Amino acid sequence: MSPLEERYRRLLRLLPEPARSRWADDMVGTYLAATTRDDPEYAEFGSPTPADRLDVLRLALRLHLGAPGATIRAVAAGRTVRLVALTGSVALATQGLVGLAMAAWVHGLVPGVPAPQLPGPLLLRPEAALGHVVDVLLVALAVCLVRGASTARPLAVAALLGLVLATSLRLGGPTTLPAVLSLVTWAVPLLAAVLVPAEPAPRRARWQVVVPALVTLLGPVVATAGWAASRPEREPGAWLLALGQPVGWWVVALVAAGAAVLSRPSATAVGRLGVAALGVALLPSLAGQLTYGGVAGYRAVVVTGLVLLAGTVLVTGASGVRHVRALPAGATGDRSR
Amino acid sequence: MTARPLTEPAFLVLAALADRPRHGYGVIGEVEELSGGRVRLRVGTLYGVLDRLVAEGAIEPEREEVHAGRVRRYYRLTGAGRQVLEAEVARLEANARAVRGRLAVRPA
Structure with a gap:
């Protein structure tokens, strides 16, 4: 697992279960595909951007407040x-x-x-x-x-x-x-x-x-x-x-x-x-x-x-x-x- | 299923899956192309929309493929999702026709 993947997985811990189990792997894959497409070495030193963090936080909040599929x-x-x-x-x-x-x-x-x-x-x-x-x-x-x-x-x-x-x-x-x-x-x-x-x-x-x-x-x-x-x-x-x-x-x-x-x-x-x-x-x-x-x-x-x-x-x-x-x-x- | 107008991200995600199944990153690229570069979905936003559309039965996971050591999930439009998309397109077309008719009338 690359350092970037590890960081994204850590960020996605904000998501509540069961949404995390359902989406985290897929989301990490999509994040990595989007961020390392032009620069594969980004996987070694890159980090989720503030916009990514805010985006995940917003999704986590929605799921914590009963969005479809929430507990x-x-x-x-x-x-x-x-x-x-x-x-x-x-x-x-x-x-x-x-x-x-x-x-x-x-x-x-x-x-x-x-x-x-x-x-x-x-x-x-x-x-x-x-x-x-x-x-x-x-x-x-x-x-x-x-x-x-x-x-x-x-x-x-x-x-x-x-x-x-x-x-x-x-x-x-x-x-x-x-x-x-x-x-x-x-x-x-x-x-x-x-x-x-x-x-x-x-x-x-x-x-x-x-x-x-x-x-x-x-x-x-x-x-x-x-x-x-x-x-x-x-x-x-x-x-x-x-x-x-x-x-x-x-x-x-x-x-x-x-x-x-x-x-x-x-x-x-x-x-x-x-x-x-x-x-x-x-x-x-x-x-x-x-x-x-x-x-x-x-x-x-x-x-x-x-x-x-x-x-x-x-x-x-x-x-x-x-x-x-x-x-x-x-x-x-x-x-x- | 909801009868309310689709949000723009949901509309574009359904449209991106209209011709063939796509994985998350593929949907982002297709949405960007469909919108002429105007809409670039963030990953969190995309999965929020996918989660809702799956819950509403408009799309469903189609298959999983291993790519670069990671599982990649593909999504496809369901019959219900196609109906929702067609209804939304008809609604937008009706609105556009009505406005074009008004624009054709030159103010006195």
């Missing part, structure tokens, strides 16, 4: 990543839509609805303008993920870059820490969207679109309406304040989803791991809420939420891993996936 466990991993990408992106897109609607109202752009009276001139700061662009990208991303359009991947990358830039514009200010922690939360579904191949959301899984949208949309509305109806003369309580924003309702929804999947023996490994992954993503954002301590008891509410969410993550994660290990280790019989 049943890899299919479960891929579906979990897809679940995180879809539900997370829909939640962020819904929040983005609300943000865009509010901005349009404040700037007097909603026909028939007067803009609110503000004490001074309304300025559109660069980070706010960038935030609106990101909101539009998030909405487009959610639509593309639902429809299985291949443009989802570049949109996710663009949204992620926009978020990083918007966060960097806030560095140094009083909201630096929560902004960075929120970025971590937002980055998780966007990175998941970058990883999953384009595939339309199945009809039976439309709850993955409807539930996160409703939770994001209705949560703050219900909380605010409840506060306004019950205690109009008082400051909002810590609980209502926490639930009056998407992060609070996302935590409530995830803890409830965790309880639901744990109470159903028929719940799949994907459901359990999906709740755990979304919970891990949400932990930083929730922790960032600890920096807002203006209302009495607010920190205690956030700490309670953190404990509940961390517990949900641990239990659903452990249960999900156990379910994955119980799956057969071989390749999926569903070769058409």
Whole structure:
């Protein structure tokens, strides 16, 4: 075996079984034929190029996430990543839509609805303008993920870059820490969207679109309406304040989803791991809420939420891993996936 | 089998196997020639496509030959794969005809 062949074989160890057994010999042969055609001595001193390494890494990632021919466990991993990408992106897109609607109202752009009276001139700061662009990208991303359009991947990358830039514009200010922690939360579904191949959301899984949208949309509305109806003369309580924003309702929804999947023996490994992954993503954002301590008891509410969410993550994660290990280790019989 | 349009690499790989079975390196060369040098498949990309097309039943391994001390696997188009390729060609031709018709109309 030439040194070059040895290096290619080492690189191909990135591929998961059974794809490695199926393709590695053939791939090495093709690599060697391509690289030593004009220069046979290249086999002695040559090495896989960075492009080759990236290419194999991409193939390995696809196979680890359940590409055709992957193992049943890899299919479960891929579906979990897809679940995180879809539900997370829909939640962020819904929040983005609300943000865009509010901005349009404040700037007097909603026909028939007067803009609110503000004490001074309304300025559109660069980070706010960038935030609106990101909101539009998030909405487009959610639509593309639902429809299985291949443009989802570049949109996710663009949204992620926009978020990083918007966060960097806030560095140094009083909201630096929560902004960075929120970025971590937002980055998780966007990175998941970058990883999953384009595939339309199945009809039976439309709850993955409807539930996160409703939770994001209705949560703050219900909380605010409840506060306004019950205690109009008082400051909002810590609980209502926490639930009056998407992060609070996302935590409530995830803890409830965790309880639901744990109470159903028929719940799949994907459901359990999906709740755990979304919970891990949400932990930083929730922790960032600890920096807002203006209302009495607010920190205690956030700490309670953190404990509940961390517990949900641990239990659903452990249960999900156990379910994955119980799956057969071989390749999926569903070769058409 | 999927009814979605083929990706360009999958289309070209099927086209490369339309006239006769080929091994991996042969497919890369044929795809490059078919595309007029525009598409040069990377090996990882090729085997990702081959893996999917085998899984979908569009191609299948035909035989193995020993070449320079290594086993070389040849792939061939299946009947289902030929149908997929013909359907894709018909779709592309219909699109091309429609666009040519539009291009023939000179703007006023």
